Amino acid sequence: MTTRTEVAGTREARVANAAFEHLLRLADDRLVLGHRLSEWCAHGPILEEDIALSNIALDLVGQSSALLALAGEAEGRERDADALAYFRDEIAFRNVQLVELPRGDFGFTIARQFLFDAYSVLLWDALQHARHKPLAGIAAKALKEDKYHLRHSSDWMLKLGDGTAESHARAQRSLDELWRYTGELFESDAVDAAVARQGIRVDHEALRAQWREMVADVLHRATLAVPADGPMATGGRTGCHTEFLGHLLAEMQIVARSHPGASW
Amino acid sequence: MVTRTELSREEVLRILDSVKDPEVPVVSVVELGIVRDVHVHDGAVRITVTPTYSGCPAMRELEHDMRAALEARGASEVAIETVYAPAWTTDWIGAEAREKLRRFGIAPPGRAEQGGLIALVRRRASVQCPYCGSRNTVLRSEFGSTACKAIHYCNACEQPFDEFKAI
Secondary structure, X not given: OOOHHHHHOOHHHHHHOHHHHHHHHHHHHHHHHHXXXXXXXXXXXOHHHHHHHHHHHHHHHHHHHHHHHHHHHHHOOOOOHHHHXXXXXXXXXXXXXXXXXXXXXXXXXXXXXXXXXXXXXXXXXXXXXXXXXXXXXXXXXXXXXXXXXXXXXXXXXXXXXXXXXXXXXXXXXXXXXHHHHOHHHHOOOHHHHHHHOOOOOOOHHHHHHHHHHHHHHHHHHOOOOOOOOOOOOOOHHHOOOOOHHHHHHHHHHHHHHHOOOOOO | OOOOOOOOHHHHHHHHOOOEEOOEEEEEOOOOOXXXXXXXXXXXXXXXXXXXXXXXXXXXXXXXXXXXXXXXXXXXXXXXXXXXXXXXXXXXXXHHHHHHHHHHOXXXXXOOOOOOOOOOOOOOOOOOOOOOOOOOEEEEEOOOXXXXXXXXXXXXXXXXXXXXXXX
């Protein structure tokens, strides 16, 4: 029988190949969120939003593809972006739980996107100056795209929060539900310490402070309340996920796994 | 039957200038700034490209078209390498290509934002209608038919139009 430790890897193994681990974290956040967003394709509330959410999904999946290719090189086991996206099991995914939660209603999707976009813009802004040049290149490019995403989700937070009583209530409820999944974005562990020595340094505490300020500013304008900090969900970065990720991956991976090596 | 010939760097660039973006068929991959560099050595052609958007579905097709165009002209060995830095910017699109976009009905991009994080509450200047030239236009959606475009509406001539987003 295979144990969880063998599949998810030990702490020692994660630190031994810290660059691979770190790149997977960046890639998986975007792959899973991109896939979640793509579920809106042909289901958007209005045509423009259908197009917008699908466009954002494409950007995120595109970013994850570049990051997975880099992760595969760091790992050195000949796994390319497709192998890493389609042939890893749930327990080997390193995304935060925030991005795997079901899409909910439009308000929930937008609230999650806003919380993630604000984090992502700040993260890329820091990583574009990383000494690790290939990652810095991807960061500078992704930053341009994510600024558009953040403008889009911020605009919608204003419209929903400062809109009707119904849209306000739904936006606030979504934020309250999502808040406990935001702690994971700013966690820092031995993998972060190890990659810092390899030219990928992120000050998560500083990032959290900037993020809070940015999020509070928009929520205030949107007449929404910043939820109170309570216990935070954790585990995604080491392969512990909610029950929702497995279902998402089953749908995303079924074709590639049923027809390995197929091309079209 | 195509005869194998050794193309010069200038010839390669000229051939690539005939390869158009499938989504914007009036401007070439060279005019868009997707082709960053070309090296020719012993008949082998090496092209360095950079994607417009990370998720642009046209990139794979463009690479295929570039390869096909060069092979049809006798290139025997074509390698295409993707680089991410420096990140693609619409500022690389020249005046002539911008005019081609406008005549095609796509408002050309303004200046790309420099540095800074983001103005969350934005007051974007209105974009000039490519059909009638009016500035009495409104932004309908930041996201359009392709990753690189936004949708606007002209109140003067009552037409929707695309804008090539400044990035």
